Amino acid sequence: MKIKKIMIYTLFTALLGTILAGCGGNSKDGAAGGGSITIGSKNFTENVLLAHMMADLIEDQTDISVKRQMNLGGSNVAWTALENNEIQLFPDYTGTIVANYYQEKTGTSEESLAKARELAGADGLIFLEPFGINNTYTLAVTRATAEKYSLKTFSDLAKVSADMVLGVEFEFLDREDGYPGIKKLYGMNFKESKGMDHGIMYRAIDDGETDVTNAYATDAQIKVHDLVILEDDKEFFPPYDAGPVIRQETLDQHPELKEVLNQMGGVITETEMQDLNAKVDVDALKEEDVARDFLISKGLIKD
Template sequence: MKRKLFILLLAVALVISLGSLGGCGQGQAAAGGTITIGSKDFTENIALAHIMADMIESYTDLKVNRKVNLGGSNVALKALQNNDIQMFPDYTGTIVANYYQEETGSSEETLEKTRQLTEQDGFKVLKPFGMNNTYTLAVTRETAEKYNLKTFSDLAQVSENLVLGCEFEFQDRPDGYPGLQQVYNMNFKDVKGMSHGIKYRSISEGEVDVVDAYATDGQLKVFNLVILEDDKEYFPPYDGLPLVRQDILAEYPEIDDALNQLAGLLDDETMQELNAKIDSEGMKAEKVAHDFLV
């Protein structure tokens, strides 16, 4: 009789134990959740989105969906506003000058204005990654030597003889070609809009003479291009950083701590090297992001 009672009690204890474990598992699932990170349609932004996703998955219980290569800046912003994505990597100069069409200043001034402008619309920018991916203009060494080009002002004097190849949004955004026309009186013979990747092939094959570029582009080294000096300091700072919806941070405050661990880790040279691994060595952006963090 005692043996039967012991077995019965043991069985009850086992049921209770399994129930507790099941409840614990349900609690952990509820404490997790799923978020979506997006990116624009160029190498660096895609890589940064994967780095952000890896950090969140490593330091939180959240699952991350990745919607990379969405399109240009305004496409990514629209997705964020519509809550199709909850965050994406962006740049201070783009936010201030392009989204809000406000004046930029130094890196510190532009960052502070970025914080103020985004907060009023329900977003938050976290700590900068460390690189300043400012716009620049680049030419082949042959073109630089032929026209003795060192600065944007030098280029403006011969621009009517040259063809500019640039990303589609650069043609129209206020901090792009329209501003160059005003500040430098730079008017090219023709302007050809194209994707980020195609423009480097176009300049190497002589289809265009000048390209817009990001200071951290890996392909600047790959194609041995000459970066011209923005001697009137036209282009604003473009410090890279996460742009996140405030409501998702309120729901999952651990995201803030996870992503802020990236602060200052990616200087210009490091970012250029990561970009080159993708663009010239053919590595997947996901692997480059993972390898950087491990």
């Protein structure tokens, strides 16, 4: 009988502790009232950096306990994790949301943002204020080439393309959203076009074997090789504006997150993102350190 009473008391104590813990939640310093959130990222440098920035900001300005699950995998893996509530927040891109997850057509940056918000919102996922970077495809030339031909836009390039060699990734030569499409819209006709691996492209343009290459707008290699990005003045490439995507139910539980995360709205330029990516990919600094230092430099968190 005595043993039975001890067992009942032990079970009651454990149950009471669980109830109290559930009511109180967890804060960043262990105090009650903060709750918790899991932030994820895709498996490339830029996305990891952006996820760390959001995590740092939340930890600095709220009592919410943050768990970080970086390098989850590709876009579909991270999106599925968000849908399944395995993570509650991660950085994504308007073009990816509209074209990849929902197979809809993109438009301008403004149209794609509105479409991404509409489509994701119907599934209880909220796209907050974009960070300021559009990590889209682009064309780039050396600084010397840009100065020699006064190149600023794709239209400028089209006028002198007959004198130039294009060196791009293999698939870019054949995809309709690559060279064939650009050729139709801008009337570009290079004297030669070469397909090559991503890493070789930059070596080729450095060595003067090619004059023009394709790139991502925030690629660290743009900075490393001192290339000049040309403006897609007819907006051929779809926009990939980056921003926080969060579950609606998470915002309902923690409404302060909207104001906190929106402080990152428009705070990062493509050039700054190139620099940040280069610090990791070239200088071998840790993503979490680079992310935190950037937020401090912007006055968003304290040192």
